[in-house]
Amino acid sequence: MNDLMRPAMYGAHHDIVPVIEPAPGDAVQPFDVVGPVCETGDTFEKGMQLSALSAGDLVAFRSAGAYGAVMASEYNTRPLVPEVLVSGDQFAVIRARPTIEEIIARDTIPHWMQD
Numbered sequence: 001m002n003d004l005m006r007p008a009m010y011g012a013h014h015d016i017v018p019v020i021e022p023a024p025g026d027a028v029q030p031f032d033v034v035g036p037v038c039e040t041g042d043t044f045e046k047g048m049q050l051s052a053l054s055a056g057d058l059v060a061f062r063s064a065g066a067y068g069a070v071m072a073s074e075y076n077t078r079p080l081v082p083e084v085l086v087s088g089d090q091f092a093v094i095r096a097r098p099t100i101e102e103i104i105a106r107d108t109i110p111h112w113m114q115d
Helices: 006-010 100-105
Strands: 016-020 028-034 045-050 058-060 083-087 090-095
Touching: 006 045, 006 058
Parallel strands: none
Antiparallel strands: 016 058, 028 045, 083 090
């Protein structure tokens, strides 16, 4: 919901795949792919057929489009995701994830509220 708003806003679809390919013939089962914000709109796919995943397993959101970063927010003080540029077998972080301290440091207290 913070990072990829298009599914919540107008039902856009992202191709979601496990980062580590399952073995051929691995059984699949339906999974709901949801985000970490615990809001009803924080759902990417319901009943998606995937091989078994465990806590800590990674999935890739392919075909996310160009609007992921510009539509993202720090709702609930959740840091933006880092942006990674991939070309073939090369990758680089081109925008780092802000720290909680950096997010909080942007806030100021008006002088008229200070002692």
